[in-house]
Amino acid sequence: MRLLVVEDEPHIREQICTQLKSAGYVSDACGDGREAIFLGTEHPYDLAIIDLGLPEVDGLEVVKTLRAEGKKFPILILTARGNWQDKVEGLEAGADDYVVKPFQNEELLARINALLRRAAGHASPSLDYGPLVINTTAKTVSRDGNKLELTSFEYNTLEYLALNSGKLVSKTELTEHLYDQDFDRDSNVIEVFIGRLRKKIDPNGDLKPIDTVRGQGYRFALETQN
Amino acid sequence: MRLFRSLASRFTLASLLVLPAVLGLSGYMLDQAFQRSLSTAEKNRLNSQMYLLLGSIDISAGQPKLSQELNDPDFSRPGSGLYAWVHTPLGMQWQSPSVLFPTPSNLMPQSIEAGTQHFEEIRHSSQGRVFSLRFDVEWESKDGNLPIRLTIWRDSAIWNAELSTYRQQLGQWLGSLGIFIIFAQLLIMRWGLQPLKRLKDDIDKLRESSEQQLPGNYPSEIIPVTHSLNQVLANQSQQSERYKNTLNDLAHxxxxxxxxxxxxxxxxxxFEKKLADPLRRxxxxxxxxxxxxxxxxxxNINHSIDLRQLCxxxxxxxxxxxxRDEKDFSLLIPADCRIQxxxxxxxxxxxNLLDNACKYGRRQVFVDAEEMDGQWVIRVEDDGPGVAGNQRQSILTRGQRADTANKGQGIGLAVAIDIVSAYSGSVEVGRSPILGGASFILTLPVQR
Structure with missing residues (x-):
């Protein structure tokens, strides 16, 4: 999951990015509205965190512009004042949720998680595919009730594919959404990851959760039971 | 006095006081003028009669005599109201057949000065008010000059009848005039006060719309007022904007x-363990x-808020x-609910109230408003666990939280209570009769 963080106060920006990284998200950060609009329109983000009180072009304007550009990813606004007028204006402009400063890291992550899940059309934090269950809050995967040991990259790959269930996801898209820009974009690495992931979640090969579409990418083939 | 707070009632009262005086005075003056003209006409009529009488008199044997029948039959008809007498220094020589009462003794001339004429109004004991014309002449005859006094009386019946007809007419005219003036005055007042009414409507419109200024097309007397008002509004709006920006900057x-x-x-x-609480506080x-x-x-000029739209x-x-699917809101505020x-x-x-209802309720949130006895009663209810009876009072005490673990409710509710107090209202907590959870009831006075 690639997230955009727009916050003019460098410390907070850094803190958010650190938290996101440790939660397994990839993020791009910037400190002003103009750059935010540029990044938001140029890159396929899964979610944006936008502070309302930005210098020059304010956060509300950024949200409006991104929505006017047809960007559909969830937007979480950060507000210092936290009054309802600002919150309602932000939500009306196209934001999906708000967090009032100062915030608890867990709260921010929980909101991000819920927004990503909701954007994928899942109300419950747990994605139940029968024998395979993905818990997006705890970031764990279980197979037939047994918790699987996945690396955070593996988990993120699986979660991304699951949240885009039924949709063809190219290797480029996976790289863009899951890894830092300086990551080696060798498509073999992705293949190796997917291969390892398949072995872990479907050791006997009877579930076949991830289809390979030759020359195009992957598709998550299971349907949720909840 | 309350009555005089209205300009219209001041004007109406003033014209109600002035109008009868003006009409009464005019009526009196017209009446006096008409009476004078009636008297003049009466004198002229008596004059004509006098000449006729003169023409009918002849002197024979040193005494005046009527040579022919008088033209006017009223002289002959007894009690007709028209009477004539002919006197010489020796005494009364002739009286018209119409005289049925004793000849008044004061008609007897003391001295006769030829050529003098005298018209007067007399009050007679039996005839009442009469008009009298007296004419002294010196008759030339073969036997020498004979001084004669001719007196004609006419009672005031015709005079009174004419006056009474006139008065009746005058009363009708003045009455119609009065009604017309009152009507015209009402129209003038309406027209004159129209700019004030428009000013009021425009101020009302300011509440309804996002307009911040009054339009400029008022009469020159009102323009200074609207100009000042616009200045105040502009200042306030700027001040409020500055204030809002300052608060935003301060918050940031x-x-x-x-x-x-x-x-x-x-x-x-x-660190977190040590700092969490002070930071939260x-x-x-x-x-x-x-x-x-x-x-x-x-x-100062509060806008009227469409509460339904706001909610x-x-x-x-x-x-x-x-x-969207996790909460079920029932918005029962009537569409015409406007709060100042x-x-x-x-x-x-x-x-804050709706957020709390979402936070603590399970699924259903109910919001309703109604006007009751000059107060807005706004209810926000949820289907959560509700607020226990012994906590209801304490959560309303500013800043106190019902559950220290529930960060946020205290402040949200405290802010809500502050706002309600600023609008002179009150907050009550109870159990929702429909949803079973908490019920927050706000009571706000209706401001008009």
Whole structure:
């Protein structure tokens, strides 16, 4: 999951990015509205965190512009004042949720998680595919009730594919959404990851959760039971 | 006096006092003038009779005699009201057959001065008011000059009848005139006061719309008022904008460092444990004080708020935050519900209450407003666990939280209570009769 963080106060920006990284998200950060609009329109983000009180072009304007550009990813606004007028204006402009400063890291992550899940059309934090269950809050995967040991990259790959269930996801898209820009974009690495992931979640090969579409990418083939 | 607070009633009262006086005085003067003209006409009529009488008199044997029948039959008809006498210095020589009463003794001339004429009004004991014309002549005859006094009387019956007809007519005219003047005055008053009514309507419109200025097309007498009012409005609007910006800057410049500290504190569990509570308290104090301060940024001309629309916006926003399918809002505020106040205040008030209802309720949230006995009663109810009876009073005490673990409710509710108090209203907590959860009942006086 690639997230955009727009916050003019460098410390907070850094803190958010650190938290996101440790939660397994990839993020791009910037400190002003103009750059935010540029990044938001140029890159396929899964979610944006936008502070309302930005210098020059304010956060509300950024949200409006991104929505006017047809960007559909969830937007979480950060507000210092936290009054309802600002919150309602932000939500009306196209934001999906708000967090009032100062915030608890867990709260921010929980909101991000819920927004990503909701954007994928899942109300419950747990994605139940029968024998395979993905818990997006705890970031764990279980197979037939047994918790699987996945690396955070593996988990993120699986979660991304699951949240885009039924949709063809190219290797480029996976790289863009899951890894830092300086990551080696060798498509073999992705293949190796997917291969390892398949072995872990479907050791006997009877579930076949991830289809390979030759020359195009992957598709998550299971349907949720909840 | 309450009556005189209205310009229209002042004008009406003034014209009601002045109009009868003017009409009465005019009536009196016209009546006097008419009486004078009636008397003149009477004198002229008597004059004609006098000449006829003169023409009928002949002197024979040194005494005046009527040579022919008098033209006017009233002289012959007894009690007709027209009487004539002929006197010489020796005594009465002739009286018209119409005289049925004893000849008044004062008709007897003391001296006769030929050529003099005298017209007067006399009050007679039996005939009442009579007009009298006396004419002294010196008759030339073969036997020498004979001084004669001719007297004609006429009673006032005709005079009275004419006067009474005139008075009746005059009364009708003046009455019609009075009605016309009152009517015209009402129209003039309406026309004259119209700019004031328009001013009131325009001020009312200011509440309804986002317009911040009154239009300029008023009469020159009112323009200074609207000009000043516009200046006040512009100043207030600027001041309120400045105030809002200052509060936003203040919030930003206080909360951002707080967020930085909080972020750093969260990196170290030891620090976080120590700092969490003071940081939360600082955050709540800042939020609470900023909300209270923003209550001071009120503009004097309160706009009228469409509460249903406002709650609709909040519900849409909250629907987004809590997931559209997870909350079931029942918005029962009537479409014509208009509350006088600042939109930001009511957004904050209803936002906090609805947010709490979403936070603590399970699924259903109910919001309703109705006008009762000059007060707005607004209810926000949920289907959550509700507020226990012994906690109801304490959660309404400012800043006190029902559950210390539930960060946020205290401040949200405290802000809501502050806003309600600023609008001279009150908050009550109870159990929702429909949903079974908490019920927050706001009572706000209706401002007109």
């Amino acid at each position: 410049s206080l909360k951002t460092p707080l967020a930085v500290i909080s972020g750093f504190a969260q990196q170290d569990p030891e 600082m955050d709540e104090i800042i939020s609470h004080q900023l909300s209270r301060a923003s209550l001071g940024a009120k503009i 609709k916006r909040l519900i849409t926003a909250l629907g987004k935050v809590y997931g 106040g600042e939109e930001a205040d009511f957004m904050e008030l209803m936002g």
